[in-house]
Amino acid sequence: xxVGALNALGYEDFMNIFGNIxxxxxxxxxxxxxxxxxxxxxxxxxxxxxxxxxxxxSGKEGILRCHPDLAGRDLQCGTLTPESREExxxxxxxxLSADEASLIAQLNQDYKRRxxxxxxxxxxxxxxxxxxxxxxxRVDNDRAEESARGIxxxxxICHLRLQALKLHKL
Amino acid sequence: xxVGALNALGYEDFMNIFGNIxxxxxxxxxxxxxxxxxxxxxxxxxxxxxxxxxxxxSGKEGILRCHPDLAGRDLQCGTLTPESREExxxxxxxxLSADEASLIAQLNQDYKRRxxxxxxxxxxxxxxxxxxxxxxxRVDNDRAEESARGIxxxxxICHLRLQALKLHKL
Numbered sequence: 612x613x614v615g616a617l618n619a620l621g622y623e624d625f626m627n628i629f630g631n632i633x634x635x636x637x638x639x640x641x642x643x644x645x646x647x648x649x650x651x652x653x654x655x656x657x658x659x660x661x662x663x664x665x666x667x668x669s670g671k672e673g674i675l676r677c678h679p680d681l682a683g684r685d686l687q688c689g690t691l692t693p694e695s696r697e698e699x700x701x702x703x704x705x706x707l708s709a710d711e712a713s714l715i716a717q718l719n720q721d722y723k724r725r726x727x728x729x730x731x732x733x734x735x736x737x738x739x740x741x742x743x744x745x746x747x748x749r750v751d752n753d754r755a756e757e758s759a760r761g762i763x764x765x766x767x768i769c770h771l772r773l774q775a776l777k778l779h780k781l
Numbered sequence: 782x783x784v785g786a787l788n789a790l791g792y793e794d795f796m797n798i799f800g801n802i803x804x805x806x807x808x809x810x811x812x813x814x815x816x817x818x819x820x821x822x823x824x825x826x827x828x829x830x831x832x833x834x835x836x837x838x839s840g841k842e843g844i845l846r847c848h849p850d851l852a853g854r855d856l857q858c859g860t861l862t863p864e865s866r867e868e869x870x871x872x873x874x875x876x877l878s879a880d881e882a883s884l885i886a887q888l889n890q891d892y893k894r895r896x897x898x899x900x901x902x903x904x905x906x907x908x909x910x911x912x913x914x915x916x917x918x919r920v921d922n923d924r925a926e927e928s929a930r931g932i933x934x935x936x937x938i939c940h941l942r943l944q945a946l947k948l949h950k951l
Contacts, residue, residue, distance in 0.1 A: 622846065622897075638806045642836075642843030645897070666812075667835050673812030676792065727792075727815070 612778060617655070618648040631692055632659060632772050633765065635677040639663065652778045659769055663762060668755075675728035675761045681742060682707055682715045694772055702734040702742060711739070718746040725750060726757050733767035782948060787825070788818040801862055802829060802942050803935065805847040809833065822948045829939055833932060838925075845898035845931045851912060852877055852885045864942055872904040872912060881909070888916040895920060896927050903937035 620628070625644055626637065633639040639662055646658040663674065679685040679695055682704040691699065699705060707715065722730040732745055749757060790798070795814055796807065803809040809832055816828040833844065849855040849865055852874040861869065869875060877885065892900040902915055919927060 636808045638808050638840070638843045638847055640843075641846040642839040644846065645839035645842050662837070662839065665837050665840075667832070669812040669815035669832065670808070670835075672815050673808045673810075676811040676814065677808055 614649065614651055617652070617778070628776065629655075631694055632769050633663070633674060633677075634679070634692060634695060634768070636674055639674075652773065655778075656770065656773055660766055663765065668758060671758055671762050672728050674765060675731055675758065678729055678731050678765070680716075680719045680723075680729050681732065681734065682712060683719060698734040698768070698771075702737055703739045704734065704742070707739070711743075715743065715746070718743070718750070722746065722750050726754050728758070728761065731761040731764045731768075733764050733771065735771050736767060784819065784821055787822070787948070798946065799825075801864055802939050803833070803844060803847075804849070804862060804865060804938070806844055809844075822943065826940065826943055830936055833935065838928065841928055841932050842898050844935060845901055845928065848899055848901050848935070850886075850889045850899050851902065851904065852882060853889060868904040868938070868941075872907055873909045874904065874912070877909070881913075885913065885916065888913070888920070892916065892920050896924050898928070898931065901931040901934045901938075903934050903941065905941050906937060
């Protein structure tokens, strides 16, 4: 797809391709649609980040809350989005021992109780061990710090999801 | 449910009840969750509107785009959300003649071509005749006017969806 084809996409096609660039937040892609035409795929990516950054704190926390727990119920029940499923599998989270699974579940719960949003990390850039270490460490941060960190991770996830669409020739 | 019970809802229960107060935009309810505790149901409603109002224009247009066409393909295919299905049925849009259906489809298409978001009207506060008249009239407005008008209609829809939950004793 060249940049002309990207900019010529109808809304429904655009949403079919980019609707889940931000996990379970189609509103973000629907808003980014207003920013056409895009000079290139970097400009498209920047439009996603610009929209996220312009949200009030509650909106940023809302984005974090739309993400599933890592190695959580959606993984166990097969109700993850295809993107999340692949990302969590890449980090080995679909093949945990019972002890590991129960440890991560406990840490996720502690994290959510403290911050009122789930722990977000770009699973594709990490493995089981670093994810566990981050879960243990980040729970000691304060809420503003973790909200900002979560959003940074969301952007890494966006970046890799866009890359996976093989648009980077644009 | 009294206001204590509202404020005691866990996040998942909150989303099950309020996640579609803004059609297909769970991010909005997920953000509003940050504003607990609510003094009463009016404060909850106000938190929804405050979030919507704080969005940049692209975000407001994004919310409009997450709404289905009136009497459109989702109605025909049975893929409307339960809330939308009931609202469109209440306005008689599930029982159009072939001529009416094709007229509305054409007007919706003209409207979307002009504004790049769909025509939004609170179907429960209107009937087939007024919806048709509004479609014919509003297409002559300018984009900013129609974006603002669409958001007003979204708020009316939110208001009625909240009322339908029978929380108004709070």
